[in-house]
Amino acid sequence: MPLLEIEGLTKFYGKKKAVDNLSFSVEEGQIFGFVGPNGAGKTTTMKIMCGLLRADGGCVKINGMDISKNLSKVKALIGYMPDFFGVYDNLKVNEYLEFFAHAYRIKGTKAQKITDDLLELVRLTDKKYDFVDSLSRGMKQRLCLARCLIHNPLLLVLDEPASGMDPQSRIEMKEILKNLKDMGKTIIISSHILPELSELCTHVGIINQGRMVAQGDIAQITMLAHGTKRIKVRFAEDFEEALTVFKEFPAVSNVQVIENGYILSFDGDDNDMFLLIKGLIDRGARVCEVGLVEGSLEEAFMKAIQEVEN
């Protein structure tokens, strides 16, 4: 059973259809990138899945429970980070986290221990006694992330967690999200910053005009851009004979030269890949790297969006 299951979700604002018959699911342990242009319907979908907005049609299930029938139980399973951070006059960082801990009925030394652990996780331990409003935007967003984790939720829903951050803060946020991934958290993260998502996410859903236009794991989404997988093969030293070997394999096309290697389109299965690597080694190649080319998520995104618009 998937941790999150969305089926036929629809939401209107007046006559405007913001979410249009949207369906997707997220399994435990996945990091699901929710990608789309401005106004695509990401925030609306995330708010519905966290029980903050009511849908006009369709259904959201968390851990098999229908959110419309089990709102308080489901809310306890989710940590939601909105795309804005409020103003907190005269509240210090530790007071802020303890305040939210109390809201979850976590009190006393337990609340203090959770505060300390979370501040360490989001790298704000040295800001513990600073006023929240004195923090930089990046620090506030990290604090907001810590707040979402107080009740140890099963599912984290993060709406543009790195928006408006400088490059350094974005890197810090990405490192923290990687830590959460390593801890086995299931995360849905919306973003415009596609290349960053490709490093972090295991799966991606591309949304446009309220509809899911493409979804799959990173390899499937990357394939969208080229029609096939893009593979990088590198050798310990220059190996020009590779071009002859590639010609013997119909699965290989579109070969591009890089330093000590090649990037190629590969339309084959694991056995074809084994035979290709074996073929190269048998001809004397010192193969030192074979891997999927990432970073073409941007192209897949543009392609998916264009296909819908045409």
Ligand SMILES: Nc1ncnc2c1ncn2[C@@H]1O[C@H](COP(=O)(O)OP(=O)(O)OP(=O)(O)O)[C@@H](O)[C@H]1O
């Ligand atoms: N409260 C509202 N009232 C009316 N229309 C709204 C409201 N909230 C969102 N919309 C509209 O619904 C559509 C989807 O908005 P939503 O904020 O969900 O998109 P988004 O993908 O999160 O966009 P962004 O990346 O800009 O945050 C947009 O056309 C938006 O203008």
